Amino acid sequence: MATTETQVVGEIGNEYRYGFHDPEDYFFKSGRGLTREVVAAISEHKNEPQWMRDFRLKSLEYFEARPMPTWGGDLSGIDFDNIYYYIKPTETQAKSWEDLPPDIKQTWDRLGIPEAERKFLAGVGAQYESEVVYHKLQADLEAKGVLFLDMDSGLREHEELVRQYFGTIIPQNDNKFAALNSAVWSGGSFIYVPPGVSIEMPLQAYFRINAENMGQFERTLIIVDEGAYVHYVEGCTAPIYTTDSLHSAVVEIIVKPGARCRYTTIQNWSNNVYNLVTKRAVAYENATMEWVDGNLGSKQTMKYPAIWLMGEGAHGEVLSIAFAGDGQHQDAGGKAVHVAPNTSSVITSKSISKNGGRSSYRGLLEVAKGAHGARSKVVCDALILDEDSRTDTYPYIRIDENDVDIGHEATVSKIGEEQLFYLMSRGLSEAEAAAMIVSGFVEPITKELPLEYAVEMNRLIQLQMEGSVG
Amino acid sequence: MALLEIRNLHVSTEDGTEIVRGIDLSVDTDEVHAIMGPNGSGKSTLAYALMGHPAYQITEGDILLDGESILELEADERARRGLFLAFQYPHAVPGVTVASFLRTAINATRKAKAGGEDDPIKIPEFRKQLDAAMKQLKVPKEMAGRYLNDGFSGGEKKRVEILQMALLDPRLAILDETDSGLDIDALRIVAGGVRELVGPAMGALVITHYQRILNYIKPDFVHVFVDGRIVREGGPELAEQLEAEGYEAFTPEPVGGEA
Numbered sequence: 001m002a003t004t005e006t007q008v009v010g011e012i013g014n015e016y017r018y019g020f021h022d023p024e025d026y027f028f029k030s031g032r033g034l035t036r037e038v039v040a041a042i043s044e045h046k047n048e049p050q051w052m053r054d055f056r057l058k059s060l061e062y063f064e065a066r067p068m069p070t071w072g073g074d075l076s077g078i079d080f081d082n083i084y085y086y087i088k089p090t091e092t093q094a095k096s097w098e099d100l101p102p103d104i105k106q107t108w109d110r111l112g113i114p115e116a117e118r119k120f121l122a123g124v125g126a127q128y129e130s131e132v133v134y135h136k137l138q139a140d141l142e143a144k145g146v147l148f149l150d151m152d153s154g155l156r157e158h159e160e161l162v163r164q165y166f167g168t169i170i171p172q173n174d175n176k177f178a179a180l181n182s183a184v185w186s187g188g189s190f191i192y193v194p195p196g197v198s199i200e201m202p203l204q205a206y207f208r209i210n211a212e213n214m215g216q217f218e219r220t221l222i223i224v225d226e227g228a229y230v231h232y233v234e235g236c237t238a239p240i241y242t243t244d245s246l247h248s249a250v251v252e253i254i255v256k257p258g259a260r261c262r263y264t265t266i267q268n269w270s271n272n273v274y275n276l277v278t279k280r281a282v283a284y285e286n287a288t289m290e291w292v293d294g295n296l297g298s299k300q301t302m303k304y305p306a307i308w309l310m311g312e313g314a315h316g317e318v319l320s321i322a323f324a325g326d327g328q329h330q331d332a333g334g335k336a337v338h339v340a341p342n343t344s345s346v347i348t349s350k351s352i353s354k355n356g357g358r359s360s361y362r363g364l365l366e367v368a369k370g371a372h373g374a375r376s377k378v379v380c381d382a383l384i385l386d387e388d389s390r391t392d393t394y395p396y397i398r399i400d401e402n403d404v405d406i407g408h409e410a411t412v413s414k415i416g417e418e419q420l421f422y423l424m425s426r427g428l429s430e431a432e433a434a435a436m437i438v439s440g441f442v443e444p445i446t447k448e449l450p451l452e453y454a455v456e457m458n459r460l461i462q463l464q465m466e467g468s469v470g
Numbered sequence: 471m472a473l474l475e476i477r478n479l480h481v482s483t484e485d486g487t488e489i490v491r492g493i494d495l496s497v498d499t500d501e502v503h504a505i506m507g508p509n510g511s512g513k514s515t516l517a518y519a520l521m522g523h524p525a526y527q528i529t530e531g532d533i534l535l536d537g538e539s540i541l542e543l544e545a546d547e548r549a550r551r552g553l554f555l556a557f558q559y560p561h562a563v564p565g566v567t568v569a570s571f572l573r574t575a576i577n578a579t580r581k582a583k584a585g586g587e588d589d590p591i592k593i594p595e596f597r598k599q600l601d602a603a604m605k606q607l608k609v610p611k612e613m614a615g616r617y618l619n620d621g622f623s624g625g626e627k628k629r630v631e632i633l634q635m636a637l638l639d640p641r642l643a644i645l646d647e648t649d650s651g652l653d654i655d656a657l658r659i660v661a662g663g664v665r666e667l668v669g670p671a672m673g674a675l676v677i678t679h680y681q682r683i684l685n686y687i688k689p690d691f692v693h694v695f696v697d698g699r700i701v702r703e704g705g706p707e708l709a710e711q712l713e714a715e716g717y718e719a720f721t722p723e724p725v726g727g728e729a
Contacts, residue, residue, distance in 0.1 A: 417524065422561040425521050426571075426638065427549040427578035436574065440565025440617070 019270060020110065021239030022103040024211050026129070028088035032213070033081045036060060039183050042086045046152055046186070049159060059172040059182030066176040072331045072362065073300040078274055083215040083246055085184045087129040093150070094134045104128055111237065113206055120452060122201035123148045127218055128208050130186035141199060147192040148203055151219045154190025161192065165221055169252035169280050169308075177276045181217045181250040188218030188249065193228040193259075202231040202264070202450060207247075209238035209273065215246040222252070224259040224287075231262040233453065237297070238270045244299065246274045253281035253289065257311060260288040266453060268460060269297035271327055277303045285311030285340075292448055295322045295330045296460050304362060306335035309343035309371075316345040319445045321457075323464050324357030324389070333363035333394075338404075342373040349380040350442050353389035354464075362394040365406065372403040380410040383441050385434070435465040471537045472496035473673055474520075474642050478531035481512075481519040489515040491698035492531065497642060499673045502665075504684055504709060507695030508717040513677045514558060516695075517646040520675075521555040522548050535642070550582035552641030556631040556648050562619040568630060569600060569614040572637055579638060603636040607663050624651030632663050643667070644675045649683035661686030681713040694720050 043053040094100045117124045123137035132150030172182035275298035283289040291305035307316030318334030336345035351359035361380045382391040423433035446454045474497040481490035489512040519526045522545040580589045692708040693700045
């Protein structure tokens with residue numbers, strides 16, 4: 001085991017360890033604020049085809065026309081005029097860590113990414129500000145026809161494939177922030193897995209915001225062809241600044257018949273990042289889509305990974321953990337839309353609120369007419385650690401079919417004095433005892449993570465638990 | 471100097487109701503003391519107060535471990551000094567396996583023994599100790615991977631309490647109604663496990679309603695506990711007398727009795 005409990009406990013009291021930032025020395029940085037000129041300049045700079053440029057400009061119109069959402073979280077703190085929409089840190093993308101500029105290389109070293117790549121990843125992409133600065137895929141997968149590129153390279157090198165799917169799962173006018181992303185997107189991952197190819201080790205992308213008032217708008221498109229399998233993992237961190245940054249990604253996934261895709265996110269943005277992400281997948285006949293979504297950081301998260309079950313026998317799962325501490329609001333959940341018959345879905349949400357933090361479960365379960373034999377189970381468990389914290393549940397259910405089997409359970413619990421006393425009577429300090437109860441509470445989700453991520457998740461929870469009791 | 475000394479101990483609940491009304495008791499290593507009393511006499515309150523439960527207030531008297539007062543110590547500090555309480559109703563901790571919990575608890579105690587320095591037990595050594603203790607207490611191997619007390623039967627919980635005791639290596643073990651919920655075979659195994667640990671390194675305080683468990687853990691001293699006080703003390707023969715005559719004979723006359 002990489003980390004022992006005592007090592008973990010020893011680190012309680014440390015600061016947010018990703019809070020460092022590098023000096024800004026960029027190859028290209030757009031001015032603050034969002035105009036047609038900025039959008040056109042991004043497209044120009046990337047040397048994009050006309051259709052993408054038009055798509056961006058149209059998206060900007062949609063973004064400007066749409067009002068700010070008034071549901072979910074408080075977004076009034078976002079100042080769109082004060083954000084840098086595009087920053088290119090380096091001139092070219094590196095193929096090895098050694099080729100990265102020293103300050104960026106040091107960032108990845110501090111985050112432990114090169115080591116992770118060597119040990120247990122089939123491929124890795126690393127995005128710094130707006131651009132992917134490093135990309136690599138194992139040679140044998142490349143030989144099998146697997147594509148794992150940053151989105152910009154994907155567009156350049158596989159334009160027809162991108163054009164066929166881009167914006168089809170999440171239309172550019174889907175919501176205000178999807179429109180924003182569609183206008184100014186940069187970076188993200190483009191993945192294609194050919195029929196029958198199963199990628200055993202996860203592919204990973206790592207997203208890092210470095211500059212103050214930065215907006216990061218990565219765009220990810222994953223196509224898993226018939227009978228194929230891929231597990232994609234993403235991690236996110238940022239430095240701590242006094243003013244806010246914005247992360248607004250769009251992720252579109254197509255899971256073809258008999259294929260399976262698992263998408264794992266460990267979001268640990270610093271507590272001054274607005275994290276407003278649209279994630280949606282479609283699953284065809286007998287396909288399986290799984291979202292594993294861990295939200296530990298950010299100031300305000302609004303994210304509801306969705307699965308549209310389009311083909312008979314398709315299965316979808318959303319496993320979501322939210323941890324809201326001081327000044328944080330995690331508005332997270334999941335959506336399952338049953339379009340085809342005999343489809344099934346499971347949404348499991350676990351949230352923890354402490355030190356005045358607020359976590360909300362917001363979910364949608366929809367069964368369309370004709371989706372007979374649909375089965376769905378939604379379980380939301382909330383744990384509140386103190387009187388100042390808050391949890392809410394907003395489960396929306398729309399059923400237009402009679403022959404369905406739907407279950408919904410929700411629980412809210414507190415850490416009981418008796419449970420704490422029991423663990424303390426075995427020699428655990430109050431903080432250790434509380435951390436153990438919390439780790440156990442989220443265990444149904446951490447056990448689904450690759451071991452290294454499970455260890456990291458538990459470590460982050462221990463850090464989050466600092467000062468939460470006593 | 472005895473290992474544990476209880477001096478004129480008075481314990482109240484948060485609303486001020488006095489439950490334990492002045493008791494004196496000394497327990498040393500290599501001794502088994504039984505506290506016998508009817509339901510509602512305050513036995514469990516005494517156990518909780520000794521372990522440092524925050525809901526119980528010590529209004530008078532003192533508890534000394536190795537001659538030092540532990541009243542100001544939290545439960546975890548008392549545990550790290552060698553106190554152990556086998557709970558009457560152990561709590562479930564879903565998501566945390568018995569093995570993972572035990573390793574964390576062992577490491578907490580080891581850290582205290584190493585003067586605050588981390589001194590984690592090596593995994594193979596832990597496995598060896600765990601396997602040996604589970605075998606001795608006839609706890610099925612798969613229990614190590616189950617979530618602590620989550621969905622355990624009453625008997626399973628009690629066995630896992632004693633398993634914890636065996637692995638945490640306390641100097642003074644308090645057993646609160648460990649016999650309840652155990653069938654006769656389980657009782658024999660559990661009691662045998664306790665008896666095995668009592669010796670130059672450990673003493674035990676066995677709290678019970680029935681004499682049954684005392685057939686297997688032979689007590690050296692028996693204290694009859696009624697209405698928050700020790701009303702009679704003696705050797706093992708006292709337990710037999712209680713079993714034959716019931717607690718009635720030991721119950722003080724009600725003041726201004728109406729009966």
